[in-house]
Amino acid sequence: MTREEALDNLKAHSAHVRGLAARALGDVGRRSDLPRLRKVQREETVTYVNYALQETIRRLTHEQAPAPSTDEADVVSDDVRKQIYGKAMEWITGFLLHEISSPIGLVRLAAKRELGERWEGSGTQKHLESVTRVFDAIEVLKNAASVPRPQEFDLSALVDELLDDYGPEIREWISTIGARPFVIKSDPSLVRMVAVNGIRNAVEAQQAASELQNSHAVTISWGDSDVDYWLAVMDHGAGLTGPIETAFEVGNSTKKDHIGFGLSIARQAVETMIGSLTLEPAKQGGALYTARWRK
Amino acid sequence: MTAHILVVEDDESFVEELKQIIADSGGPALPIFVTNRDDAVAKLESNFFDFAILDLKIPTALGTTDFDPEHGKYVFFHIRKVSPGTKILVLTGSPSDDFIAPLLVQKHDADIWSEGAKIDTIEFLKKIELDQAPEKISRVVSAIHALSDIELHTNGLNLSTGEDRLIRIFAKHFKADGLDGSRSRHLGAKM
DSSP states (O other), X not given: OOHHHHHHHXXXXXXXXXXXXXXXXXXXXXXXXXXXXXXXXXXXXXXXXXXXXXXXXXXXXXXXXXXXXXXGGGOOOHHHHHHHHHHHHHHHHHHIIIIIHHHHHHHHHHHHHHHGGGSTTOHHHHHHHHHHHHHHHHHHHHHHTSOOOOEEEEHHHHHHHHHTTSOHHHHTTEEXXXXXXOEEEEOHHHHHHHHHHHHHHHHHHHHHOOSXXXXXXXXXXXXXXXXXXXXXXXXXXSOOOSOSGGGGSTTOOSSTTOOSOHHHHHHHHHHXXXXXXXXXXXXXSSEEEEEEEEO | XXXXXXXXXXXXXXXXXXXXXXXXXXXOEEEEEEOSHHHHHHHHHHOOXXXXXXXXXXXXXXXXXXXXXXXXXXXXXHHHHHOTTSEEEEEESOTTSGGGHHHHTTOOEEOTXXXXXXXXXXXXXXXXXXXXXXXXXXXXXXXXXXXXXXXXXXXXXXXXXHHHHHHHHHHHHXXXXXXXXXXXXXXXXXX
């Protein structure tokens, strides 16, 4: 679909055609299309088309103005770019795990032996355990970039399983909306990475909020369109401050004792499934975390 | 009872540490160190091993640089084929690597040395957690050393290490089950 056709199809009667056009503009659109896309998004009533428009607006907003290319073959689609990025991520995380973590293992062993009884509670132990936690996260990040292994499973059961990790005092202010069972064909370990992060962030944001919790303080919803699946987590916490995109970068966290890999892992997992992850202010305060990935 | 240990590791620093760990393991041990696939296979053909410590990313032969997890996997399956009772400790950078999955299929619980409790026949240890190796290795060496509790009268019969090990494990198993010694004596073991 050309840019002109996509812009034209945004007015189509069929939601399916509008959705395809919105997605295509993520690849072929220009920054100059943003005012028009924003206007269309404000008026769009079909949820998944609206999400696709949001994603396209996000992409075009954050896209650097490309340098003039002297080579026609230099044009790389966003999907291909994401795949290359995923491959690079898998390679570099694999390199770190195999080549860098081994000497750290030797350091841990030598430190424990040399410190003897002073190892427990020592600064050396504390800092080496931080390093180990980072490597655990790197391993998850590597898995998030690995080739998906799709299989049929019940997304609603997966959400329930993840919620089982929280006590009743937390569960009482989390509600779920979606079909049960909701059997999908995706990589369950990648979907788990996406869901676990969204739920954890929402629960922590809600816990940090001073106001009294109600039964819908955190809402987890899921569903599908004709082309993709989606999972959304909304909270009524303090919401987002500062530029949202930086929250997705590895190592960025505002929370104490967090190593800041969660959103990077979740975004990588959803991009491995050919999808997108967005974090945005919710309409009534708090944050809305939305993952969409291809069927 | 001496623990016969095969260590397949090409990294000199790890070899030095493993030597130290085995020496400090609290029981007699006879480790053989090799750095590559071909040497590991040759040792497995000619020696008995209770326990193998295996790095997966190794070269095919001494002096080559064709490091690949496939070569470690080859050694792994060779151990399973020629010596299925040998416990294996796999050292790895990342246990979730794709090449680990077929190895995990081989994993099961068994009371290898008649300790009265089942243990993993195959264990994985991330190299970043090498500080857990002393405990894991010491446990194996102690279990094998405990087979010395079984007194074996061979009456001049020249048993191989594997046969000796098998009779002691079998006898210890019956001892643990509380059976009287008469049955064991038929096997030539006196408890």
